[in-house]
Amino acid sequence: MENNKVWNSLKRDRMNRIKAAIPYVKIGKVVDAEDTVNLLETVIKPYDKVNIEGDNQKQADYLSECLCQVRKDRVHDLHIVQSSVALGSQLDVFEKGIARKLDYSFSGPQAGRMANMIREGKIELGAIHTYLELYGRYFIDLTPRVALVAAVKADRNGNLYTGFNTEDTPVVVEATKFKQGIVIAQVNEIVDQLPRVDIPGDWVDFVIEAPRPFYVEPLFTRDPALITDVQVLRAMMAIKGIYAEYGVQRLNHGIGFDTAAIELLLPTYGEELGLKGKICSYFGLNPHPTMIPAIESGWVKNIHCFGGENGMENYIRERSDIFFVGPDDSLRSNRAFTQIAGHYALDMFVGGTLQIDKYGNSSTATESRVSGFGGAPNMGCDSRGRRHASGSWLKCGGENGIQSQLTGDLPRGKKLVVQIQETFREKMAPGFVDKLDAWNLAEAADMELPPVMIYGDDLTHIITEEGVAYLHKAESLDERMAAIRAIAGYTEIGMMEKPEETKELRRKGIVKTPEDLDIDVTKANRNMLAAKNVRELVKWSGGLYNPPARFRNW
Amino acid sequence: MALHEMNFTLHADGEIETIPRDWSHTGVVGSGDMEILMKHADLSGKVEVKIVTPVTGFDHVWKRVLEKFVREAKTGDLKIEINDNNATPFIVSMRLKQALIEAKEGFR
Numbered sequence: 001m002e003n004n005k006v007w008n009s010l011k012r013d014r015m016n017r018i019k020a021a022i023p024y025v026k027i028g029k030v031v032d033a034e035d036t037v038n039l040l041e042t043v044i045k046p047y048d049k050v051n052i053e054g055d056n057q058k059q060a061d062y063l064s065e066c067l068c069q070v071r072k073d074r075v076h077d078l079h080i081v082q083s084s085v086a087l088g089s090q091l092d093v094f095e096k097g098i099a100r101k102l103d104y105s106f107s108g109p110q111a112g113r114m115a116n117m118i119r120e121g122k123i124e125l126g127a128i129h130t131y132l133e134l135y136g137r138y139f140i141d142l143t144p145r146v147a148l149v150a151a152v153k154a155d156r157n158g159n160l161y162t163g164f165n166t167e168d169t170p171v172v173v174e175a176t177k178f179k180q181g182i183v184i185a186q187v188n189e190i191v192d193q194l195p196r197v198d199i200p201g202d203w204v205d206f207v208i209e210a211p212r213p214f215y216v217e218p219l220f221t222r223d224p225a226l227i228t229d230v231q232v233l234r235a236m237m238a239i240k241g242i243y244a245e246y247g248v249q250r251l252n253h254g255i256g257f258d259t260a261a262i263e264l265l266l267p268t269y270g271e272e273l274g275l276k277g278k279i280c281s282y283f284g285l286n287p288h289p290t291m292i293p294a295i296e297s298g299w300v301k302n303i304h305c306f307g308g309e310n311g312m313e314n315y316i317r318e319r320s321d322i323f324f325v326g327p328d329d330s331l332r333s334n335r336a337f338t339q340i341a342g343h344y345a346l347d348m349f350v351g352g353t354l355q356i357d358k359y360g361n362s363s364t365a366t367e368s369r370v371s372g373f374g375g376a377p378n379m380g381c382d383s384r385g386r387r388h389a390s391g392s393w394l395k396c397g398g399e400n401g402i403q404s405q406l407t408g409d410l411p412r413g414k415k416l417v418v419q420i421q422e423t424f425r426e427k428m429a430p431g432f433v434d435k436l437d438a439w440n441l442a443e444a445a446d447m448e449l450p451p452v453m454i455y456g457d458d459l460t461h462i463i464t465e466e467g468v469a470y471l472h473k474a475e476s477l478d479e480r481m482a483a484i485r486a487i488a489g490y491t492e493i494g495m496m497e498k499p500e501e502t503k504e505l506r507r508k509g510i511v512k513t514p515e516d517l518d519i520d521v522t523k524a525n526r527n528m529l530a531a532k533n534v535r536e537l538v539k540w541s542g543g544l545y546n547p548p549a550r551f552r553n554w
Numbered sequence: 555m556a557l558h559e560m561n562f563t564l565h566a567d568g569e570i571e572t573i574p575r576d577w578s579h580t581g582v583v584g585s586g587d588m589e590i591l592m593k594h595a596d597l598s599g600k601v602e603v604k605i606v607t608p609v610t611g612f613d614h615v616w617k618r619v620l621e622k623f624v625r626e627a628k629t630g631d632l633k634i635e636i637n638d639n640n641a642t643p644f645i646v647s648m649r650l651k652q653a654l655i656e657a658k659e660g661f662r
């Protein structure tokens with residue numbers, strides 16, 4: 001028996017680091033912005049796992065820039081664990097040799113540069129995760145030693161107000177702090193009294209008033225003026241062929257223009273079909289401005305948000321029956337909880353992708369872009385741990401063409417996972433392909449498996465201009481593939497369609513054309529949208545929606 | 555950019571119906587869209603199509619789209635001129651259907 005075994009080495013190490021940083025602390029937990037680089041050099045050690053809070057929207061940009069300025073002989077070989085890599089500085093730490101390894105989820109704007117840096121060996125890629133997957137690993141084998149987070153306000157005792165864009169902060173701080181790690185927060189303002197406390201002060205070690213507010217990306221604003229007639233058509237097919245067919249009440253929408261079109265058709269086309277109250281009552285969703293007309297028309301009972309969206313602050317404040325708000329009346333978003341809802345409380349995910357292969361697997365990855373997943377796979381999968389029933393879940397499961405081969409006579413539900421796909425995108429890039437580009441990326445970046453957004457066996461429906469494929473009804477892979485060909489239009493995949501096969505699939509209800517759904521394609525028109533531009537969204541909101549400058553084109 | 559011109563002659567099976575007026579023009583050459591001029595012509599039931607487009611390499615797709623349109627619409631004795639600006643195949647087929655409806659209904 002080892003009597004001299006130390007069982008609190010993490011705590012001792014933590015105390016030593018905090019002690020070394022005392023000279024930089026002014027009052028309470030406050031460190032001046034000009035001492036940030038010194039503080040980081042003092043509390044971060046080589047090979048540490050570090051989280052630089054990079055969420056879908058909110059970025060700890062100041063702390064990230066300061067981390068790029070530390071001396072490489074003091075801080076090096078860091079292992080960065082963070083959900084979103086959105087800023088140049090978050091990759092500069094690798095360029096400068098301060099960090100070496102990366103585990104992450106999503107890298108929208110930096111996807112191209114990241115692909116290059118992986119190829120050049122500047123980033124050692126651990127894995128690309130879904131959000132929940134990465135959060136889970138924060139508590140198991142990727143626990144940050146130091147977390148650099150962002151909040152709107154702090155008091156001198158380290159209490160944080162994360163407010164509207166709370167997003168990932170709670171999960172990052174919880175994992176770091178309770179495993180004896182160190183939490184440093186950049187805040188826009190240090191005040192005496194916070195509007196509410198989102199993170200308790202004794203979970204935070206240092207607070208820094210940054211020279212400018214943290215960066216927030218408006219990701220979810222879709223200008224209705226850019227929605228096309230064809231998107232309106234696909235939205236009509238979605239509403240009639242799936243939303244109404246399954247009576248879907250609890251759902252999530254992706255961020256594309258197709259789902260924006262659906263949101264804007266609810267008060268018009270949806271109302272015409274008599275669907276109000278029968279579909280779309282509950283959402284796990286970011287506060288999409290295009291939801292405003294449906295909310296104002298009384299369609300929606302509840303929305304829980306992953307994050308915020310610039311310009312929606314006042315609107316949400318005045319609609320607390322619909323959204324989750326704090327005692328200060330502003331939104332409380334929390335990505336981890338909405339992601340969990342995506343798995344277990346929602347009956348449908350509707351999104352879009354870049355490529356769907358002939359089997360129904362889909363991906364947004366291309367050889368030159370390592371864009372990652374974000375939360376879409378958490379939304380776009382059938383959660384095998386779900387046990388409660390709902391009408392749409394049972395109906396979809398009941399139609400599952402292969403369920404009886406797996407569970408015999410026992411009924412099991414199935415989440416609706418829907419991809420809305422344009423057969424051709426801009427520059428005639430096909431939406432259906434023989435083999436996903438993700439295979440090339442996997443090879444180029446030496447990944448263990450191609451990054452797939454949604455696997456074919458989770459996908460239940462595809463909607464294109466040509467029709468709806470009810471893939472889960474298929475009794476074999478061959479039949480699924482035939483259903484995909486039937487709606488793939490004039491792509492190479494679609495041109496292999498066999499008319500007699502499609503006829504049989506239509507008879508079995510595995511494929512439905514607009515005609516089968518009694519939708520006249522020549523009548524699909526933008527005029528059906530409840531709001532045709534951002535200005536009309538503002539009008540619907542009674543002036544409460546305050547769109548970012550770049551969307552104010554009037 | 556140099557524009558690409560294509561010409562196709564198509565023929566629907568069985569009874570055909572032409573447009574009840576000399577000509578009809580629909581659409582605009584906006585990005586991703588096209589304009590269509592339909593002219594009545596005595597072509598023994600055939601449809602002659604001329605397309606001007608910046609897109610190259612998709613002649614076989616145009617042919618498929620046009621064949622399907624003529625077959626399903628059962629139309630003939632028609633000259634169609636299309637000025638295209640990168641419309642997708644589905645937009646092309648939708649605009650053709652809309653143009654034909656307009657050519658017929660606009661007459662009333």
